[in-house]
Amino acid sequence: MSPQSRAMVACLLTQCFTLPETPEAAKAIQSLRRIAAAQLTGLRRITRASFSRIDRLATLANALRERAHEERSDNATRCPVVVAIVRELLTDVAAAVPTDRAVRNLARVVGYVPTADDDALAVRIIAEVCS
Numbered sequence: 001m002s003p004q005s006r007a008m009v010a011c012l013l014t015q016c017f018t019l020p021e022t023p024e025a026a027k028a029i030q031s032l033r034r035i036a037a038a039q040l041t042g043l044r045r046i047t048r049a050s051f052s053r054i055d056r057l058a059t060l061a062n063a064l065r066e067r068a069h070e071e072r073s074d075n076a077t078r079c080p081v082v083v084a085i086v087r088e089l090l091t092d093v094a095a096a097v098p099t100d101r102a103v104r105n106l107a108r109v110v111g112y113v114p115t116a117d118d119d120a121l122a123v124r125i126i127a128e129v130c131s
Contacts, residue, residue: 001130003092003093004043004046004047004093005047005057006089006090006091006093007039007043007089007090007093007095007096007099008040008043008044008047008049008054008057009057009060009061009064009089009130010036010061010085010086010087010089010090010096010099011036011037011039011040011043011096011099012036012040012057012058012061013061013064013065013082013085013086013089014032014033014036014086014099014102014103015033015036016061016065016082017029017032017079017082017106018075022110024109024110025106025109025110027109028102028105028106028109028110029106031102031105031106032099032102032103032105032106035098035099035102036099036102038098039095039096039098039099042095043095046095060129060130063129064082064085064125064126064129064130065082067125067128067129068081068082068085068125071121071125076112079107079110079112080107080112080113080114080115080118081114081118081121081122081125083103083104083106083107083112083113083114083118084114084118084119084121084122085122085125085126086099086100086103087100087103087104087114087122088119088122088123088126089126090103
């Protein structure tokens with residue numbers, strides 16, 4: 001998968017975060033979704049992605065989310081894995097820095113910062129789903 005496709009999947013995956021609705025968390029989620037949507041629009045324009053391609057990428061994003069749910073059943077342990085998946089997908093995509101910062105901020109605000117185990121699981125899930 002190309003770096004741009006990985007970034008688009010990451011932007012689509014950011015839409016799945018459901019976190020405790022504290023004012024700080026709600027603000028961080030809203031900011032992440034706004035930034036990721038703008039990023040996705042820009043990437044789609046640059047790559048001239050068709051609706052069918054976006055649909056395929058959305059299917060991948062959903063499959064990644066479902067695998068994270070299979071591995072970690074509760075929100076407190078699943079969200080750090082999803083954060084790690086998003087960040088891994090954004091690796092080496094310079095244009096994705098705003099989305100990466102926003103997802104890091106979200107993780108910090110709600111206390112769901114990925115551990116080394118979460119990072120390793122994220123890499124494994126991406127390899128399984130995107131192979």
